[in-house]
Amino acid sequence: MPATASSCSTRPKEYAAQSHCTVSAKGKRLQIKVSNAEQSVGTLSGGNQQKVVFGRWLATNPRLFLLDEPTRGLDVSAKAEIMKLIVELADQGCSCLIVSSELEELKRAA
Known part of the structure; x- marks a missing residue:
């Protein structure tokens, strides 16, 4: 079954408050643009x-991110985000x- 925007949603706000590495109100903060909640991630x-990948990672409460070319192939706006x-x-x-x-x-990241 392909992943959809709704199946990739992050955990409730209560969970986010407990997380070590959070971005406030994860789903909204990531500003993932979809036409509807059932849109395939692909x-x-x-x-x-x-x-979506970052959102999935954030849900696991990571303390370390290993990022290899995290913005390769993205447009200027997406790179900035x-x-x-x-x-x-x-x-x-x-x-x-x-x-x-x-x-x-x-x-910029330094």
């Missing part, structure tokens, strides 16, 4: 697919190891 834009998320995670105490061929991206 039909989302690359940036929105990447945000993903990098903002990474910086927010680092500010909250998560460790983020980023590999990127884009020097400006690495400078």
Whole structure:
């Protein structure tokens, strides 16, 4: 069964408050754009697919993110959103190891 936007939703707000590495109101904060809750993740834009992946990771309460080219192939707007998320995670105490061929991206995350 393919993943849909509703099946990839993050946990309730009460759970988010307990999480080590959270982004407030995860689903809304990630700003995943879908036409309806049953839309297949595979039909989302690359940036929105990447945000779904981050949402899934966040639900596991990670303390470490190993990110290899996290914004490769994304448009400028999606890159900015993903990098903002990474910086927010680092500010909250998560460790983020980023590999990127884009020097400006690495400078922004530092």
